[in-house]
Structure formats: structure tokens, C-alpha cells
Amino acid sequence: MRGLRKAYGDNVAVDGVDLVVARGEIFALLGPNGAGKTTTVEILEGYRRRDAGEVSVLGVDPAVTNGKRGTATSAVAKRWRERVGIVLQGTGEFDELTVGEVVRHFARFYPAPDDPAAVIERVGLSDKIGSRTHTLSGGQKRRLDVALGIVGRPEVLFLDEPTTGFDPEARREFWSLIRDLQSGGATILLTTHYLEEAEALADRVGVIARGRLIAVDTPRLLGHRDSALATVSWRTAEGGWERVHSATPTAAVADLGKRFGGEVPGLTVTRPTLEDVYLEMIGAGAQEAHR
Amino acid sequence: MIDHPVTEPASSEPATHARRTGPLRLGLGQGALEIRQFLRSREQVTFTLAFPAIMILVFGSIFKGTIGDGVKFTQYFVTGMIGTGLMTAGFQALAIQIPIERDRGVLKRFLGTPMPKWVYFAGKVLMVMFIALLETVILLTVATLLFGLKMPDTGAKWLTFLWVSLLGITACTLCGVAFSSLARTGRSAPAVVTPVALILQFISGVFFVFTSLPGPMQDVAALFPLKWLCQGLRSVFLPGSFGAHEPGGSFNLPTVALVLAAWCVFALVLCLTTFRWTTKRDG
Numbered sequence: 001m002r003g004l005r006k007a008y009g010d011n012v013a014v015d016g017v018d019l020v021v022a023r024g025e026i027f028a029l030l031g032p033n034g035a036g037k038t039t040t041v042e043i044l045e046g047y048r049r050r051d052a053g054e055v056s057v058l059g060v061d062p063a064v065t066n067g068k069r070g071t072a073t074s075a076v077a078k079r080w081r082e083r084v085g086i087v088l089q090g091t092g093e094f095d096e097l098t099v100g101e102v103v104r105h106f107a108r109f110y111p112a113p114d115d116p117a118a119v120i121e122r123v124g125l126s127d128k129i130g131s132r133t134h135t136l137s138g139g140q141k142r143r144l145d146v147a148l149g150i151v152g153r154p155e156v157l158f159l160d161e162p163t164t165g166f167d168p169e170a171r172r173e174f175w176s177l178i179r180d181l182q183s184g185g186a187t188i189l190l191t192t193h194y195l196e197e198a199e200a201l202a203d204r205v206g207v208i209a210r211g212r213l214i215a216v217d218t219p220r221l222l223g224h225r226d227s228a229l230a231t232v233s234w235r236t237a238e239g240g241w242e243r244v245h246s247a248t249p250t251a252a253v254a255d256l257g258k259r260f261g262g263e264v265p266g267l268t269v270t271r272p273t274l275e276d277v278y279l280e281m282i283g284a285g286a287q288e289a290h291r
Numbered sequence: 292m293i294d295h296p297v298t299e300p301a302s303s304e305p306a307t308h309a310r311r312t313g314p315l316r317l318g319l320g321q322g323a324l325e326i327r328q329f330l331r332s333r334e335q336v337t338f339t340l341a342f343p344a345i346m347i348l349v350f351g352s353i354f355k356g357t358i359g360d361g362v363k364f365t366q367y368f369v370t371g372m373i374g375t376g377l378m379t380a381g382f383q384a385l386a387i388q389i390p391i392e393r394d395r396g397v398l399k400r401f402l403g404t405p406m407p408k409w410v411y412f413a414g415k416v417l418m419v420m421f422i423a424l425l426e427t428v429i430l431l432t433v434a435t436l437l438f439g440l441k442m443p444d445t446g447a448k449w450l451t452f453l454w455v456s457l458l459g460i461t462a463c464t465l466c467g468v469a470f471s472s473l474a475r476t477g478r479s480a481p482a483v484v485t486p487v488a489l490i491l492q493f494i495s496g497v498f499f500v501f502t503s504l505p506g507p508m509q510d511v512a513a514l515f516p517l518k519w520l521c522q523g524l525r526s527v528f529l530p531g532s533f534g535a536h537e538p539g540g541s542f543n544l545p546t547v548a549l550v551l552a553a554w555c556v557f558a559l560v561l562c563l564t565t566f567r568w569t570t571k572r573d574g
Binding site: 045046047065078079081082084086088090093094095096097101105106108109110111132148152 | 311312316317320324327328331332395396397399400402403404405406407569
């Protein structure tokens with residue numbers, strides 16, 4: 001997409017976003033609430049119209065699905081929908097239906113769907129296959145959403161905050177499911193609030209703040225994280241804590257070793273976490289926008 | 292943004308269900324899904340199916356008089372309740388249910404799949420037909436057993452019953468779908484729809500003999516489908532001589548057909564031009 005722009009009245013939600021995601025990549029979009037993540041993703045999914053810019057997903061402009069109101073979906077749009085899987089933020093459930101019924105029903109919409117029972121197994125809901133969906137917990141409902149997103153065996157999968165409400169174990173299971181889908185050839189674009197999720201899953205991450213994409217890089221290199229100053233901290237003889245920021249932490253530790261004549265009490269050496277870098281970035285982005 | 296050349300599906304594993312589901316099965320499947328959801332929500336089943344029957348029990352016990360030509364008020368009232376039942380199943384149910392589904396993102400979810408849009412409406416139509424049929428059968432059974440309603444005795448009357456009901460339910464269903472775009476939220480839908488339905492019932496001669504209503508009220512009612520639906524049904528269940536008591540001195544079936552058909556067309560145009568799949572805040 002190039003120069004993507006969307007405004008609601010005077011409020012510019014997405015302001016000139018450029019991005020190319022390669023086939024087979026897992027790309028994570030990070031950003032605070034209201035930064036334009038969902039708007040961007042929903043334009044890519046064909047739900048929203050854009051004001052300006054070019055967008056292509058699988059070689060098709062998603063706007064084909066969003067023609068005039070009420071007109072029948074064109075053949076191109078239908079073909080495109082068959083190749084795209086979507087997991088929205090908080091979509092409606094079918095309270096009175098069972099997990100199995102819902103997944104089997106959605107499988108019918110696709111030309112070459114996965115086996116519904118296998119999909120339910122993959123998202124870890126096998127023991128809930130006969131349960132009405134209103135009896136599921138928040139995390140289980142989310143897994144059902146994921147099942148509906150992947151049952152058509154999509155080439156591109158959009159996930160908008162997929163693991164909200166998951167416990168840590170379920171999140172880890174979900175990560176391995178996503179990696180599994182990637183090794184099956186799918187391209188995955190997800191938005192998330194969880195930085196450790198982006199770090200664990202994504203080949204590259206993009207940070208959106210105030211409608212602008214302010215950084216795109218691998219999680220390891222984002223914001224020059226690899227070359228940022230390291231923090232060395234230790235306990236002083238009086239029992240307090242001291243720390244220095246250093247570009248040469250090895251030398252700093254060697255100095256300390258000499259000073260203490262052996263073990264340095266409470267020694268730690270850390271680099272900024274993805275979270276540190278991210279928070280600094282969106283903080284700077286906000287200040288820039290204020291000026 | 293995600294640029295791949297348009298090629299055949301990437302995955303080369305054999306598909307488990309390599310057969311594409313045909314349109315007929317998609318439509319029927321959607322209908323089955325809707326009907327199953329309806330049957331599983333107990334309150335909805337009880338209220339929708341039992342309400343008209345309870346109404347005729349109540350009214351039948353209160354009003355025992357005749358209204359002319361040996362026609363009992365209960366007979367008159369039953370035809371009105373059949374009409375109301377069709378309107379409730381088509382108009383009221385959909386005009387409330389669709390905004391709720393839109394609010395909860397059910398429509399948005401369907402929109403994100405390759406499901407052809409007509410399939411959603413086909414599902415609703417099948418559900419409405421199912422409920423209307425069930426409701427009418429219950430109503431007719433109660434009315435014949437307890438209030439001496441006579442079932443149509445000629446093929447011609449059955450035929451009239453069939454086309455009036457079908458045309459009426461079609462008009463009501465389409466109006467329901469069209470009206471569903473009016474409510475901004477699922478929560479406001481009942482408040483928007485219920486008064487409309489209730490007022491129509493009063494002015495269209497469901498609870499009272501139509502010709503005994505004030506003239507201007509009759510004129511307003513004549514603009515809407517319910518009055519004509521009830522009139523058509525009366526021609527089926529009341530003796531032919533009662534036609535003289537109708538406005539204009541006959542059951543006037545051609546006008547019934549014309550008005551109901553006009554509403555079908557009008558509502559269909561509204562559906563096609565104004566139906567909303569997502570809520571306002573979804574842009």
C-alpha cells in the first residue's frame with residue numbers, strides 16, 4: 001500500500017502509510033489504541049473505503065468488495081474473499097449454535113476448506129465441539145474466531161488483536177498455530193498490544209502512532225535496539241543501587257570487577273526491551289504530532 | 292500492500308472437501324442455521340408461537356357478540372390475528388433481529404467471507420416462512436377447536452388463502468429488512484419497531500371491525516399492507532356475503548393483490564439501496 005489515507009471528518013485516522021509485506025511473512029502492527037491499526041487493517045480487509053492511496057492484497061484492490069451498497073458481490077471480490085481469512089476484533093457469536101455447527105457452516109462458504117473437526121482441534125476446542133458458543137469463555141470464543149478465520153485455508157490471514165483474553169499457555173499454543181500456518185505458506189498480518197507476542201512471532205514489526213507508520217524493522221533491530229546503550233547496575237557497599245548507561249558494558253563490568261576485587265554484588269547488564277523502545281517511540285511520535 | 296501475483300491457491304495439499312457447495316445448498320443451509328437458532332431460543336419460540344393463540348383466547352372470551360350476517364367477532368378477530376402473525380414473523384422479527392446482528396458483528400463476519408450476500412437474506416426468508424407456517428397452523432387449530440372457525444371449503448378459497456399469505460409475508464419480510472436499517476443500534480430496534488407494528492394493528496382493523504374506525508384512520512391504514520392482508524384473509528374465512536360490510540362493499544381482492552405487490556416492489560428497492568451491513572461507527 002502506498003500513501004494510504006483515511007479521515008473521519010477532521011480526524012485523520014491514517015495519514016500516508018506505505019508498506020509492503022512479502023508472501024509468507026508474519027508482520028505485526030503495533031501501536032497505542034486509536035493509532036490507526038484497526039482502520040488500516042480494515043481497509044486491507046475490504047471493510048472500509050480509503051480516501052487516498054493505493055492498496056493491493058494478493059494483487060487485488062480490496063475496495064472491489066466494497067462497491068456500491070447492496071450490489072451483488074462481483075466474481076473478483078468473491079474469488080478474493082476465498083483467499084483471505086479474517087479474525088476481527090470482537091465479532092458476534094451465534095449463541096445458540098455449537099462450535100462444530102458454526103465451523104462446519106462457515107467451511108461451506110469456501111471452495112477448498114479444511115476439515116472442520118481438524119480446525120477445531122488445531123485451535124484447541126475439540127472438547128467444546130458440541131457446546132453452545134454462549135457457554136465459551138472469552139479466550140475460547142476468540143479461538144473460535146480464529147477457527148472461522150482459517151477454515152477456508154486462506155493465503156493471507158488478518159488477525160486483529162487475536163490473543164486478547166488468552167491465558168499465557170493459550171497464547172503460546174496460539175503462537176505455534178500461527179507459525180504452523182506460516183510454514184503452510186500463509187502470509188499473516190496481525191495487530192497486537194502484546195510486545196512479547198510481536199517479538200515471538202513476527203518477522204517484522206511496524207509501529208503506528210497517530211496514523212503514521214513511524215518505524216518498520218525486525219523485532220531485534222527496531223529502534224536501533226541492538227546498538228542502544230546497555231544498562232549496567234549493581235549493589236553498592238552501603239546497600240544502595242547504582243547504574244551506568246554504557247556503549248561498552250564489557251569494559252564497565254571489568255572495571256567493576258577490579259573495584260570489588262571479584263564478584264560484583266547484584267550485577268545485571270540489560271539492553272532496552274522491545275517495550276522500552278516502543279514506548280520511547282510512541283512518546284516521541286506524540287510530541288512530534290503536538291508541535 | 293500484500294503483493295502476490297494472482298495465481299492458483301498456494302497450498303498444494305489435497306483439499307479435504309474439494310467440492311464447492313452449490314447455491315441451493317448454501318441457501319438451504321443458511322435457512323437451517325436460522326431455524327435452528329430460532330428453535331433453540333426458548334423464549335422466542337414461546338412468545339412468537341403462543342402469543343397470537345393466547346390473544347384469541349383472551350379476545351374470544353371477552354367479545355362474544357356477532358358483527359353482522361351471523362359473523363361472530365371471534366371469526367373476524369382470528370383473521371386479523373393471522374395477518375398480525377404474518378406481520379410479526381416477517382416485519383417485526385427481522386426489523387429487530389437484523390440490527391441486533393449488525394450490532395454484534397454477525398453481519399460483518401459474514402461480509403468477510405465469500406458467502407454471496409443473497410444467502411443471508413435467503414436464510415432469513417426461510418426462517419420467516421417456517422415460523423409463519425407454524426404460527427398459522429397453531430392459530431387455525433385453536434380457532435377451529437374452540438371458536439368454531441370454519442376452514443375454507445372450496446379450492447378457490449384455499450388458493451386465495453395461499454396467495455394472500457404468500458404475498459403478505461413477502462411484503463412484510465421485505466419491509467422488515469428495509470426497516471432494519473433505520474434503527475441505529477440493536478438496543479433501540481424494539482423501541483423503533485414495536486410502536487409501528489402496534490399502531491398498524493389498531494388502525495388496520497385487527498382488534499376492531501375496520502369499518503367502525505374513524506374515516507381518516509381508515510384512509511391512513513389503507514396506505515399500509517396490513518389492512519389489505521387482513522381484508523384478503525377475511526375473504527377466505529368469512530362468508531362471501533360479509534363482503535358487503537367491507538369498505539367499498541366488497542373484499543376487493545384485485546386491490547389487495549395490487550397494494551401488497553406494490554409494497555413488495557417498494558420495500559425491495561429500499562432493501563437494495565439502503566441496507567447496511569455494518570454499524571455507523573464502522574465507517
